[in-house]
Amino acid sequence: MSLSKKYLKTKPICKVTFKLPKDESKQANVALLSGDFNNWQPAPMKKLKSGDFTLTLDLDKDQAYQFRYLLDEQTWENDWQADAYLPSPLSYEDNSVVIV
Structure with missing residues (x-):
């Protein structure tokens, strides 16, 4: 799994690409991304030919967002x-955090 960040020069925005590699997706057919940035409403990720999943979001800079x-x-x-x-706050699990 990986996160890539691209900060915009003209806006206080960071384009964050969430990537879930095929070997870490546990053979899933569908991957959804949920987090603070979308009120924990699952957003579909695009499945690539390689089997990886990806989704790019525009997130406000100087923030930390929890997600899974x-x-x-x-x-x-x-x-x-x-x-x-x-x-x-809902389970005994940890949430991932992206800081932009």
């Missing part, structure tokens, strides 16, 4: 290369 991946609408997974991890 939802695989096949049943299994939650963290991004193990996230910027940080925080305990989830």
Whole structure:
């Protein structure tokens, strides 16, 4: 899993690309991204020919956002290369954090 960030020069925005590699997606057919940035409403990620999943979002700079991946609408997974991890207020799991 990986995050790539591209900061815009003209706006206080960062384009963050979330990438879930095929070998870390547990053979999922569908991957959804949920987090603070979308009120935890799952957003579909695009499945590439390689089997990887990806989604790019415009996020406000100088913020930290918690997020997780939802695989096949049943299994939650963290991004193990996230910027940080925080305990989830809803479970005993941690949430991934991206800092922009």
